[in-house]
Amino acid sequence: MNVPELDLLRQTDIYLIDQILKGRLDGVRRVVDVGAGSGRNLPWFVERGARVTALDPRPEAFEAMDEYLQALDLGPSATAGLERVLGRIEDAPLERGSADLVICNAVLHFAAGASGFEAMLRGAWGLVAPGGMFFARLASSVGVEGGPVPLGDGRFLLPDESERYLVDARGLEEWPDRLGAERLEPVKTTVVSGLRAMSTWVLRAPGDGETIRR
């Protein structure tokens, strides 16, 4: 990997970099980043000429994204394929089944409760095209049991005083089956000692006419 390519990845989530280095994302042409924030996970895709849709309910996120991408000096032809959509994933703002890759990084813990989580997750998963990949990192209770204070309906008060929706170990295993997803990786969890845990789903949607074997 040369230095300019490394520059595209400096802010990218390390587990997404893992998928890039494994070569799983080489052929991706259509990406949706759900809750894209400052767009830190987008430069590698944008520079390769992928059609990228960044979804976020906060206009400030797009201002930060413009600033970040301009600083990388990607050029107008690279960013021409970037579409910004203001909205919430649970409101179905995008065409279903249209993306080779859906990224949902550090977003699902904003759910207001269990039904909100399901609406967000199903909204994001529904965007994946047949045979496409779903990459999500989400706050979980794995390895931090007893730390976060339960507030009810899956919400917790974390030691940093933030309130988050946390998925437990069972939910992390059961949701891919409920969605009908193939697991490309086992669930992996990073525990930030005494603070929080982030788990990673790397899932694949069945191709047309394909049945997922478990």
Ligand SMILES: C[S@@+](CC[C@H](N)C(=O)[O-])C[C@H]1O[C@@H](n2cnc3c(N)ncnc32)[C@H](O)[C@@H]1O
């Ligand atoms: C912690 S930031 C993560 C940003 C980016 N994905 C990253 O990895 O750096 C969470 C983002 O999710 C967005 N978000 C929150 N609720 C959302 C929803 N219901 N639908 C889509 N995006 C949402 C927030 O506005 C924020 O930009």
